[in-house]
Ligand code: KG4
């Protein structure tokens with residue numbers, strides 16, 4: 392089966408071709424225009440998708456050596472995300488599916504992030520625990536099998552990606568903040584300063600990052616770079632506080648569920664320090680990370696999950712809407 396995946400939930404315009412579980416092409420256009428505003432401007436993002444989508448889809452088809460008429464199905468993200476940007480992708484996909492008379496599969500963006508791990512290692516077996524860490528979500532899922540997901544815990548305030556993005560803004564680094572913080576922290580001492588780790592003292596599997604951001608704001612009010620204080624150390628320490636919270640909750644989730652496999656999903660999964668600390672803290676657990684290109688938003692995960700849904704009996708439909716607040720439970 393050859394399936395076209397389309398992703399427009401935020402500021403990445405993406406299309407990919409998946410054939411029998413293998414990705415033949417994956418094109419992602421990240422909208423750099425938002426960096427000048429320090430965050431995604433929804434109206435601009437929608438217009439950029441509208442402008443680029445046709446070209447990106449054709450690039451994906453060309454790179455895969457396929458034509459529109461080779462497609463057996465299309466899958467498209469319909470939530471969660473920005474209403475306007477989702478609408479551009481869903482409207483495009485509906486028109487194309489109708490014109491080609493092939494099934495259209497609506498895809499949950501969060502679920503697609505989780506399934507990106509099957510692209511990293513097709514031998515991944517259920518059940519497993521997934522730490523889902525993106526710009527808008529920080530959640531721990533017990534993934535029992537397809538469509539059977541139990542939410543173990545989530546953030547009470549900011550998402551981990553948001554903590555990176557807001558921290559980067561305070562440090563005067565660019566957007567998106569995660570890669571900028573990761574790069575600026577390289578060589579810094581992660582133990583130089585102690586920033587708060589939220590909700591660590593009970594058995595909770597919930598997260599909290601808003602106190603961390605506030606504490607950084609106060610810290611930077613007093614901060615002056617000197618012989619003894621280096622910004623690189625502050626940034627490394629801030630990153631460490633986020634990473635440590637994530638690793639500790641993942642450790643607890645693995646322990647409580649008695650699972651032997653943990654996977655990471657979403658943009659923050661690209662963070663090297665997080666990967667390193669998870670592997671070190673859980674030496675007897677199989678920990679999987681998607682390839683870097685499949686951590687941040689992409690359509691390969693959407694195409695792959697679309698094919699899995701069809702294989703599990705899901706039928707195509709045009710009767711669905713965008714769902715900006717779509718959840719998995
Ligand atoms: O999954 P994603 O691409 O989009 C959403 O679905 O939200 O995640 C974007 C988030 C942003 O907050 C970005 O700062 C963060 O992922 N991110 C990272 C890294 N790369 C992207 N955070 C930490 N380290 C990274 N290397």
Ligand code: ZN
Pocket residue numbers: 500504525526657658687688
């Ligand atoms: Zn995402």
